[in-house]
Amino acid sequence: xxxxxxxxxxxxxxxxxxxxxxxxxxxxxxxxxxxxxxxxxxxxxxxxxxxxxxxxxxxxxxxxxxxxxxxxxxxxxxxxxxxxxxxxxxxxxxxxxxxxxxxxxxxxxxxxxxxxxxxxxxxxxxxxxxxxxxxxxxxxxxxxxxxxxxxxxxxxxxxxxxxxxxxxxxx
Amino acid sequence: xxxxxxxxxxxxxxxxxxxxxxxxxxxxxxxxxxxxxxxxxxxxxxxxxxxxxxxxxxxxxxxxxxxxxxxxxxxxxxxxxxxxxxxxxxxxxxxxxxxxxxxxxxxxxxxxxxxxxxxxxxxxxxxxxxxxxxxxxxxxxxxxxxxxxxxxxxxxxxxxxxxxxxxxxxxxxxxxxxxxxxxxxxxxxxxxxxxxxxxxxxxxxxxxxxxxxxxxxxxxxxxxxxxxxxxxxxxxxxxxxxxxxxxxxxxxxxxxxxxxxxxxxxxxxxxxxxxxxxxxxxxxxxxxxxxxxxxxxxxxxxxxxxxxxxxxxxxxxxxxxxxxxxxxxxxxxxxxxxxxxxxxxxxxxxxxxxxxxxxxxxxxxxxxxxxxxxxxxxxxxxxxxxxxxxxxxxxxxxxxxxxxxxxxxxxxxxxxxxxxxxxxxxxxxxxxxxxxxxxxxxxxxxxxxxxxxxxxxxxxxxxxxxxxxxxxxxxxxxxxxxxxxxxxxxxxxxxxxxxxxxxxxxxxxxxx
Numbered sequence: 001x002x003x004x005x006x007x008x009x010x011x012x013x014x015x016x017x018x019x020x021x022x023x024x025x026x027x028x029x030x031x032x033x034x035x036x037x038x039x040x041x042x043x044x045x046x047x048x049x050x051x052x053x054x055x056x057x058x059x060x061x062x063x064x065x066x067x068x069x070x071x072x073x074x075x076x077x078x079x080x081x082x083x084x085x086x087x088x089x090x091x092x093x094x095x096x097x098x099x100x101x102x103x104x105x106x107x108x109x110x111x112x113x114x115x116x117x118x119x120x121x122x123x124x125x126x127x128x129x130x131x132x133x134x135x136x137x138x139x140x141x142x143x144x145x146x147x148x149x150x151x152x153x154x155x156x157x158x159x160x161x162x163x164x165x166x167x168x169x170x171x
Numbered sequence: 172x173x174x175x176x177x178x179x180x181x182x183x184x185x186x187x188x189x190x191x192x193x194x195x196x197x198x199x200x201x202x203x204x205x206x207x208x209x210x211x212x213x214x215x216x217x218x219x220x221x222x223x224x225x226x227x228x229x230x231x232x233x234x235x236x237x238x239x240x241x242x243x244x245x246x247x248x249x250x251x252x253x254x255x256x257x258x259x260x261x262x263x264x265x266x267x268x269x270x271x272x273x274x275x276x277x278x279x280x281x282x283x284x285x286x287x288x289x290x291x292x293x294x295x296x297x298x299x300x301x302x303x304x305x306x307x308x309x310x311x312x313x314x315x316x317x318x319x320x321x322x323x324x325x326x327x328x329x330x331x332x333x334x335x336x337x338x339x340x341x342x343x344x345x346x347x348x349x350x351x352x353x354x355x356x357x358x359x360x361x362x363x364x365x366x367x368x369x370x371x372x373x374x375x376x377x378x379x380x381x382x383x384x385x386x387x388x389x390x391x392x393x394x395x396x397x398x399x400x401x402x403x404x405x406x407x408x409x410x411x412x413x414x415x416x417x418x419x420x421x422x423x424x425x426x427x428x429x430x431x432x433x434x435x436x437x438x439x440x441x442x443x444x445x446x447x448x449x450x451x452x453x454x455x456x457x458x459x460x461x462x463x464x465x466x467x468x469x470x471x472x473x474x475x476x477x478x479x480x481x482x483x484x485x486x487x488x489x490x491x492x493x494x495x496x497x498x499x500x501x502x503x504x505x506x507x508x509x510x511x512x513x514x515x516x517x518x519x520x521x522x523x524x525x526x527x528x529x530x531x532x533x534x535x536x537x538x539x540x541x542x543x544x545x546x547x548x549x550x551x552x553x554x555x556x557x558x559x560x561x562x563x564x565x566x567x568x569x570x571x572x573x574x575x576x577x578x579x580x581x582x583x584x585x586x587x588x589x590x591x592x593x594x595x596x597x598x599x600x601x602x603x604x605x606x607x608x609x610x611x612x613x614x615x616x617x618x619x620x621x622x623x624x625x626x627x628x629x630x631x632x633x634x635x636x637x638x639x640x641x642x643x644x645x646x647x648x649x650x651x652x653x654x655x656x657x658x659x660x661x662x663x664x665x666x667x668x669x670x671x672x673x674x675x676x677x678x679x680x681x682x683x
């Protein structure tokens with residue numbers, strides 16, 4: 001076998017190993033993420049259109065068109081991004097994966113968790129969502145799960161905290 | 172004097188009243204604030220002198236009295252404030268923790284658990300050295316600025332405090348060996364809670380009720396000769412940039428036929444020069460020793476520091492060889508210690524375990540951190556880790572196709588796993604080896620960008636505590652990376668469950 005053989009994608013995918021059951025986050029996270037970004041982009045598009053109408057110059061329409069395209073791209077991208085978020089609870093650690101283009105997978109051992117945060121903003125609260133963040137002694141651990149249904153976040157927090165307590169090690 | 176202010180006890184559940192509080196040395200405010208004082212006085216004098224320019228010296232003389240009066244007023248106000256601040260600054264030690272309280276308006280009571288001590292440093296800035304004072308810094312694992320600074324104390328008190336803290340943290344309880352003045356020492360540490368409640372707040376900086384533990388004996392390991400330190404400082408990229416900047420300034424001045432051009436280069440020169448000098452200043456007279464208390468480091472030219480890092484506190488080690496050092500065979504060794512954080516400013520802790528040293532010394536430094544590398548032939552493995560490249564029995568290397576992403580260094584990228592640690596090798600121009608003990612792994616991760624995905628590669632990341640060492644193995648074969656991730660999480664868990672580094676001198680049976 002040559003070393004330069006093109007990568008085998010499906011079976012050897014390191015981000016989707018067999019025997020793991022991934023939980024997905026709520027689809028409402030798409031709304032939670034799209035509302036603020038689409039509002040901003042939409043406002044900019046409207047401003048651009050008004051300016052274009054006021055000046056009457058044809059080339060000014062470049063700006064509103066750009067923002068409309070950006071909005072369409074977001075409408076396509078965000079659902080895929082949200083769908084790519086997953087977490088899996090194993091006996092001794094929690095796995096979190098994210099991203100489509102730039103993919104990351106983080107393994108956080110329960111015994112390493114220093115504290116857990118559940119955060120809710122006004123919009124996510126209206127949608128009944130919450131995000132859970134795990135903190136270890138390392139600043140490099142980017143272990144947060146956005147878009148959990150509120151009760152799942154609470155349950156997960158208590159469950160993880162209990163497991164962490166049982167396995168807590170020194171640093 | 173704190174009666175007037177409703178201050179909530181910051182300690183919460185702790186009962187600070189039962190602690191034997193000790194004041195710091197009265198000269199402390201002067202040592203801490205002398206620079207501010209000098210700047211204020213100089214600033215006032217200068218502005219007076221400038222005013223005097225126009226109307227002659229008589230005007231300046233007339234105002235001088237007022238200026239001196241102003242300075243006197245500032246000194247009185249600052250002095251009163253400092254005295255009040257000194258009155259409330261105190262520290263105490265109980266069997267479980269070291270306490271520090273300070274602040275007049277905003278009071279702070281900080282408690283650092285002894286079993287969470289990550290390192291202890293005795294720091295002596297130049298001003299403190301003049302007065303024979305020192306500051307004891309206790310680092311706990313709470314991120315930047317979470318440590319407790321007790322200072323300033325007399326040198327002797329500082330040494331005794333350090334020895335005492337280390338002995339207690341090691342789980343020796345109240346040491347009985349030193350015992351020349353067992354002031355508040357109960358027979359054993361277990362019921363030190365019932366120690367005399369005498370709040371010796373009036374005693375000033377006199378004999379502290381510390382337990383006067385005898386300092387653990389130490390064995391010197393290596394020191395860095397100043398000649399080598401100077402040479403290595405000049406063999407860095409910064410030094411060459413500095414030389415180039417100076418040359419450029421001279422050429423520019425010659426071309427413009429005016430020396431005024433030189434002044435525009437001053438900020439750059441100061442920046443580069445102070446960075447270089449800072450490194451030199453910290454690493455001067457670097458000595459390392461080993462003792463039952465852990466690693467002992469002493470260094471510094473103007474400001475001397477004596478660091479003690481207890482066993483098992485180092486989270487990750489990095490051995491680096493900058494390109495210009497290769498023909499001399501020199502290496503630099505950095506460590507991550509929880510609570511140290513990044514080496515952000517001059518007052519921050521030093522994360523260097525060896526500023527410049529031969530390969531043998533670098534290996535010794537690694538051995539200090541990790542006495543057992545967990546392999547039958549550590550020297551052969553290290554040889555491969557430091558100079559080697561490509562796959563071998565021990566090392567799993569990045570595949571050839573990763574040359575598209577790392578055309579120069581791809582052969583060096585790789586990892587080896589022993590029974591005790593992970594070795595991550597990288598860098599061809601600037602050689603680099605990171606060693607992380609299994610039980611010090613915080614969390615693990617895989618990362619994959621679009622190009623890596625096309626090539627079937629992935630980077631493996633070990634998350635360590637914040638610091639200058641970032642352990643990762645870039646561009647591994649995706650399947651290798653995945654296997655490493657799975658196996659490493661199991662190894663880390665097993666190692667953690669057997670980790671006994673807290674209270675390191677206490678027999679295992681006595682642990683809670």
